[in-house]
Amino acid sequence: xxxxxFGLVTLAAILWGISGGLGGFLMDKGxxxxxxxxxxxxxxxxxxxxxxxxxxxxWNKPLLFWSIVAGVGVAGNFIFxxxxxxxxxxxxxxTLMYTAPxxxxxxxFILRLEQGSLFKWLxxxxxxAGVVLLTEVYSIGSDSITMLxxxxxxxxxxSYALFIFGFKNASRHGQPQGILTIAFLAFTIxxxxxxxxxxxVSLFNSPDFLWMILLGIxxxxxSxxxxxxxxxxxxxxxxxxxxxxxxxxxxxxxxxxxSELLTATQLGGMAIILVxxxxxxxxxxxxxxx
Numbered sequence: 249x250x251x252x253x254f255g256l257v258t259l260a261a262i263l264w265g266i267s268g269g270l271g272g273f274l275m276d277k278g279x280x281x282x283x284x285x286x287x288x289x290x291x292x293x294x295x296x297x298x299x300x301x302x303x304x305x306x307w308n309k310p311l312l313f314w315s316i317v318a319g320v321g322v323a324g325n326f327i328f329x330x331x332x333x334x335x336x337x338x339x340x341x342x343t344l345m346y347t348a349p350x351x352x353x354x355x356x357f358i359l360r361l362e363q364g365s366l367f368k369w370l371x372x373x374x375x376x377a378g379v380v381l382l383t384e385v386y387s388i389g390s391d392s393i394t395m396l397x398x399x400x401x402x403x404x405x406x407s408y409a410l411f412i413f414g415f416k417n418a419s420r421h422g423q424p425q426g427i428l429t430i431a432f433l434a435f436t437i438x439x440x441x442x443x444x445x446x447x448x449v450s451l452f453n454s455p456d457f458l459w460m461i462l463l464g465i466x467x468x469x470x471s472x473x474x475x476x477x478x479x480x481x482x483x484x485x486x487x488x489x490x491x492x493x494x495x496x497x498x499x500x501x502x503x504x505x506x507s508e509l510l511t512a513t514q515l516g517g518m519a520i521i522l523v524x525x526x527x528x529x530x531x532x533x534x535x536x537x538x
Contacts, residue, residue, distance in 0.1 A: 253478045253480070254478070254490065255478070256474045256475070256481065257475055257479065258490050259471075259478075260472070260474040261475075261497070262494070262497050263466045263467065263471035263474070264497075264498075265494040266466055266497060266501060267468075267471070268329065268338050268341065268342050268467075268501070269338055269497075269501025269502060269505060271284050271330045271333055271338075272334075273505060273506065274459055275333060279456065280447055281330035281331045281333070282327060282330075282331075282439070282444065283444060283448050283451070284463065285323075285329075285443075286436075286439045286440070287448070287463060288460075288464050289432055289439060289464070289468055290432075290435075290464065291461055291463070291465060292432050292467070292468020292469040293432035293468075294464075295464070295465060295468065295469020295470060296429050296468075296472065297429060299428075300425045300426060300428075303425050304426075305423040305425060306422070306426075307422065307426060310418075311421040311430070314414050314427075315415075315418045315426070315427045315428075315429075316414075316430060316431070316434045318413075318414030318418060319431035319432065319433065319434025319435045320414070320434065321407050321410030321411030321413070321415075322411050323407070323435045323438045323439055324403060324407030324410065325345070325407035326439075327439065327442070329341055329345055329401075329404040331396070331397075332398075332401035334397075335394045335396045336398070337502055337508045338501060338508060339498060339499035339503075339510055339514075339518065340401060340510075340514070342495035343382055343495045343521050343522065344382070344404065345404040345405050345408055345495075346405065346494075346495055347379065347402060347521065347525065348405040348408040348409040350372055350375045350405075350525070350528070351405055351406045352409045352413070353368060353372065353528070371524050371527070371528045374520055374524045375520070375521055375524050377517075377520060378518070379398075380517065381516055381517025381520065382517030382518050382521065383397075383398050383514075414431070415431070428472055496522075
């Protein structure tokens, strides 16, 4: 593994964590999560287009199809993530999103692409236990997270898994700049139907417009570019571990800027999820490379 790849993936993960914090900051100012998601992806599309213009790539039908699948995943991930932040907290939403490898594993079981083992089922059980502790769903009087926040957080994880699946298949037929261009174009078209257009347009004359531009550059355009380039210079195992920087960064942002606090139980649940998913990612990457 080269240091350059490690640094690029780490920086991308940090930027994703900061983007979650910026989203929470903007929602505290009364902005709609769907509008925030729309701006994040659309500004990201403009950034990726610059990369594509400097390094154009040919498109083909398989590339188009799987890139659109990846775009649907990005749309679901951004929307569910910000909805989960609005209904819970940045730390809870970011951690729930990283249940994605568990969804990949479950789908593989259902489609019989992979056989179950004691370790895999134990990993799924531990992540589920971590989710219970993190969200405190067992506490009747707990108001730390709503069921919508829990569902949206898990939906962000499932959407993230869909993006990974689509991007991985599209990579067999083309270059990342072409894949991301199509994916974010699909994102923009999809989210346009769910976004309050009047609120989105009104932001042009708002002081928050610059925050939206910054969110899109950091949370989509620059971060995805850094991650894809960095991924070429490091191993998938290392990248899966480095990606855990995102929920930690997001949690720190929520704590320092938005004064969001987690109980000891929630911190324990967060640790269980992140450690289990990291170990699962390492084992899966070693298996695919062997």
